[in-house]
Amino acid sequence: MKTSYRFSTALLALWVGLPLPLAASETEVVNLTLVPGWQAEDGTHVAGLAIALAPGWKTYWRSPGDSGIPPLVDFSRSTNLAKGTLEFPAPTTFDINGMTSVGYTSDVIFPLLLTPEVADSPMHVEAHVMLGVCKDICVPFEITVAADLLAGIPYEGTSASELRDALTARPTPSDAALTCQTEMTASGQTLTTHLTLPASDAAEFAIIELADREIWVSEAQTTRQGDALTVSVSLEHVGGHGFTFDPATLRLTLLTGPTALDLTGCD
Known part of the structure; x- marks a missing residue:
């Protein structure tokens, strides 16, 4: 919240x-x-x-x-x-x-x-x-x-x-390509990212960060279909007004058990 x-x-x-x-x-x-x-x-x-x-x-x-x-x-x-x-x-x-x-x-x-x-x-x-x-x-x-x-x-x-x-032990940089889609909501935006990444036996937990810390990012929801991973979050401005963000500043960290991947930027 x-x-x-x-x-x-x-x-x-x-x-x-x-x-x-x-x-x-x-x-x-x-x-x-x-x-x-x-x-x-x-x-x-x-x-x-x-x-x-x-x-x-x-x-x-x-x-x-x-x-x-x-x-x-x-x-x-x-x-x-x-x-x-x-x-x-x-x-x-x-x-x-x-x-x-x-x-x-x-x-x-x-x-x-x-x-x-x-x-x-x-x-x-x-x-x-x-x-x-x-x-x-x-x-x-x-x-x-x-x-x-x-x-x-x-x-x-x-x-x-x-x-x-x-x-x-830092998250390992990954060159996996991220694509992003946004959809306007009553209170902000829904951001959905897609990437292709082999599935892991460990549970996955994704975290999305934006450079603008005035934009609140919800806990991510992840879904998989084979190697296709989808990560979705809700975005709202803490001031309650409209906003935009630069997709190049997006950062996604994927935790998979004791290790993690670090991905930056999306198209």
């Missing part, structure tokens, strides 16, 4: 005005650590946010479902950092209060791809992280983690191996 989306948006806005963020050691529910990682051959520094959850607690993926809260990271207090990108391992689905959410039910590492402003110079990375965690209730947290990352750090150690596993 759109009300859940609006609630999440309002909650994220409130976070910005909260006082001092929690340090990682100040909560027994969730603990964050910045994994230093290594510097890749192209100069990008591969680091990670390691999220440790208390038993029974869950956290969310970038598109968490109507009842979830997506993680956000602010790098603005970092130095010698031109760009920071938050990456996500393939998530899973779970039920909270009768609603399907998308995220993680145990500890997880979010890879960070960091581009320095000045190559071959150290970076001070300060990540102000806003995320939601849920058990019987949902709680928003703000946590700041920081580290000085030296240029030329090699790939080594257990933490680097775990970070490499998190990178490998």
Whole structure:
């Protein structure tokens, strides 16, 4: 329901005005650590946010479902950092209060791809992280983690191996062609996508995202006929007015058990 989306948006806005963020050691529910990682051959520094959850607690993926809260990271207090990108391992689905959410039910590492402003110079990375965690209730947290990352750090150690596993666990890009059809409804549009993809023995769960976050996207309905997969969602603008979207910005993630496919753009 759109009300859940609006609630999440309002909650994220409130976070910005909260006082001092929690340090990682100040909560027994969730603990964050910045994994230093290594510097890749192209100069990008591969680091990670390691999220440790208390038993029974869950956290969310970038598109968490109507009842979830997506993680956000602010790098603005970092130095010698031109760009920071938050990456996500393939998530899973779970039920909270009768609603399907998308995220993680145990500890997880979010890879960070960091581009320095000045190559071959150290970076001070300060990540102000806003995320939601849920058990019987949902709680928003703000946590700041920081580290000085030296240029030329090699790939080594257990933490680097775990970070490499998190990178490998990201949804796999697919070049399968997507076609899209839209139909106007009383409150917005119905979007139907078609693609040809071999069926999997695992249950399939599809998630459609649009670049415009003011457009609410419902939980997807999927149907199959052999290798033909159809994914349908309802679209509504959170402001209640008409809208258009660029099909090239559409992103479809297909979860199939522990793995996932990542498809972008449709005709």
